[in-house]
Amino acid sequence: MRFSLLFVFVIVVGIYSYNFSEAREPVCSKFAYEEQLLEKMIRTEIKVETMVNEIKKTEDNIISTLGDIKQTVADFTDMFADMRGNITDEMLKREEEIKGREESFKTLFEETITNLTSLGNEAEKEKLIQLQGKLEQPPVAFYAHHLKDMLLDTTNEILIFEKTFTNEETGYDTSTGLFTAPVGGLYQFVVHTCAYKGKHSYLGLVLDDNVIAADSNFGDDAYGCNTFGAIVRLQKGAKVWVKSTAPGSNRQLFQNSYRFNTFSGLLVNN
Template identity: 30%
Template sequence: MTSQAFFLFFIFLLFFLLISEGTEYELKSKEEQLLEKISSLEVKVGILENQAEMRSKVIKDVIAKEIAEIKTALEPLNEKHRKLSEDVATLKAIKINKTVESTHAVETDNDPVIAFSAHNPTRSSLSIGQTFVFGSVALNEGNGYNSSSGEFTAPAGGLYQFSVHVCNGGGKHVASAIVHDDTYVAYSVQYQPSGSSCSSVNALLMMTPGQKVLVKCTYSTWFTEDQYRRATFMGVLIHKTA
């Protein structure tokens, strides 16, 4: 190889080495840039994560604070609601008691005890149209029965029940009728050829205060009354309406 050729070879080799070093440097430079970018991204991601955590914590704190404030604001309302509930319960109890008392008062007022029972006719015989007068009074609640006239006058309006029981001797008639303000509403006639017998008559009547009920003779009558037989006239208020 001539000297000239050797020189040219040396120049070519040197040029090749320079090119190789430049390429390697360029590759290393790009790798370093990528690594720097990755590191930068990791830092940014970390910052974002920290910010997200901080924001989440701030949001949680704000929510917790608002909840606490709402609870504090509701405490007076809850106390008012509790007191109102107690007041309502008290008023309901008072109302129930008053209703019970009122109902009891109404029931007591609507159903007074009005009843009478009389016996022992003042006469042993009567003619048609005469009034049976029972002179002995065993019961007279409400003072409706008059033992002098034989009349019962209703102290209160309502539904009444009346009953008459009379006895006759042998060969005698006993005839009675319950009369409501001059209206004959129930009748009974009893005759016994021998010995004696008794008969009863009953009536349910709606009466207004002041109306009268009595017993009248509807046929010539003879009473029999002794220790085994008793003539009676009785009545009772079943239900008050006025």
């Protein structure tokens, strides 16, 4: 009897101990996988939302920067447009001023001629007309250089200067070496030449086959250079040139970057 009670007590204590230990063990939910997946999705959504916000900020910064650049370009465009407009306006203003002065001078000149005519002073009228022609006459000048041929071995050989720095009214012909006066008047001519070392040159300035100035040059020990010229009144169409007056085998000129052979002419007064 006593043994039976002890056995029952042991069984009861065992059952109670088992149930107590079972109650302390963690119990897994049947939705554990779904819960973990949901938690991962929530974390991923948070990260994506953070990335979207950062991208949005970057996009806003880029749009703002592009806007600043666009505004800067627009400002520069407006500034250059204003500058161009100001320059154009100033040029037009100057042009109008010049035209206005020309018209005023022309009107004054015509009024003067009319007044003189009404007084019967034909001589004064003619002088003013001639003066008007002179004022309207463009300048005449040339400055030629670089000889085509520097050997002076041919009789009456014309020196042809192939290039011109100045040739107003195109009076000088680089293919023939001749200057033809486009208008009558008082002209000044200057010739500058350099003789070859050990050679000589005899040159003349010619007006319509008449020598009006002459020069001789001897390059004994070096390349010697001389200058000569004349002031002469020409009729329209008169021709002037430079020629060799005493040809020979030992007659030769010289030119380089330090020594130019030149021929120039200028209308001083017509």
